[in-house]
Amino acid sequence: MLQEKISAAVTRFAPSPSGRLHIGHAYSALFAADACGPDGRFLLRIEDIDRGRCRPEFEDGILDDLSWLGLEWETPVWRQSDHMSGYAGALDRLNRDGLLFPCFCTRKDLQQDAANAIAAPHGPDGPRYPGTCRNLSPSETDDRKATGEPYALRLNIEEAVARIGPLRFRDLGLGDVPVAPDSCGDVVLARKDVATSYHLAVTLDDAAQGVSLVTRGEDLLHATHVHRILQALLELPVPHYHHHKLLRDPTGRRYAKRDRAETIQALREAGRTPEEVRAMAGMG
Ligand code: GLU
Numbered sequence: 325m326l327q328e329k330i331s332a333a334v335t336r337f338a339p340s341p342s343g344r345l346h347i348g349h350a351y352s353a354l355f356a357a358d359a360c361g362p363d364g365r366f367l368l369r370i371e372d373i374d375r376g377r378c379r380p381e382f383e384d385g386i387l388d389d390l391s392w393l394g395l396e397w398e399t400p401v402w403r404q405s406d407h408m409s410g411y412a413g414a415l416d417r418l419n420r421d422g423l424l425f426p427c428f429c430t431r432k433d434l435q436q437d438a439a440n441a442i443a444a445p446h447g448p449d450g451p452r453y454p455g456t457c458r459n460l461s462p463s464e465t466d467d468r469k470a471t472g473e474p475y476a477l478r479l480n481i482e483e484a485v486a487r488i489g490p491l492r493f494r495d496l497g498l499g500d501v502p503v504a505p506d507s508c509g510d511v512v513l514a515r516k517d518v519a520t521s522y523h524l525a526v527t528l529d530d531a532a533q534g535v536s537l538v539t540r541g542e543d544l545l546h547a548t549h550v551h552r553i554l555q556a557l558l559e560l561p562v563p564h565y566h567h568h569k570l571l572r573d574p575t576g577r578r579y580a581k582r583d584r585a586e587t588i589q590a591l592r593e594a595g596r597t598p599e600e601v602r603a604m605a606g607m608g
Contacts (some may be wrong), residue, residue, distance in 0.1 A: 333365075334360065334364060335356045335357070335359045336369050336538055337353040338370075338529075339367075339371065339399075339458045340370075340372065341370055341382035343382060344382060345389050345588050347586050348570060348571040349588075349590070350389075350604075350605040351562070352568065352600070355539055367533055368402070369529055370404065371526070372405045372406050373404045387401070390439060392592065402533055404560050407529065407532070408519060410524050412520075414528055418479070418513065423487075424477045425460070425510075427475055428457050437454045438454075440513075441454070452509040457518060464477070467520070475516060477512070477514040478513065479510055485505045493564075494565065495566060498567070503553060523551060524554065524573035526547070526560065527555060531555070535563050540565075540567060540571050542568065543570060548567070
């Protein structure tokens, strides 16, 4: 398998403070810090747009665990909740360009649509959005907005692709990857409860922080297709990518935030040393 190296890259680790870090996160953080090379820069970003799930004590705990592991990052730490106006500016631009539409569907509506369809096409985030609100008339949209009905903003992917044509991105493990716009459909760029989304915030932040090599788990490979499309629409620089394998427990299961026993905190409390935890993550 191809494994390119880039010297002096700018990389980042971008945890969400919705729980403590587990051993899989430790691997991901150590992977990113290693990937920037001795002359590169390693940044940290706190992905805290989901105010309902994120907690300051988790953020403090994450920073503490990362220092304990021996990681050093540049300050100041980038916190997404400090950058909401930048996300709003990008949404305005995409909206002016006619690339967004309001979507009033509830989670229940979308589940019902998927259940009713004979073979609902699935994307990586579950059933693909069936396009319910894509062609609502402006008067219906205005009426529903006027009643205070909550709505998300979705990207009209067909329109986006028609404007930008075929795209590719470079993955250090996979080589040149052609973008497959169909895999994700009309993704949400602003949630009903948060005025941005993972996809929009990450794409803008990687550009704003000057990240030149995005490293993250292979479970997020699908997201890179969306991010590459957003980069083209918003004329942002295009970093290189490296989607790493996911660490699995001895039974082959991916580590998850619910596995309390495998948090760095629990391992610390059980008396493990940073060297031992780095070795457990395969980065000793
Ligand atoms: N915040 C994301 C996570 O915790 C990672 C974001 C990314 O690397 O794009 O899974």
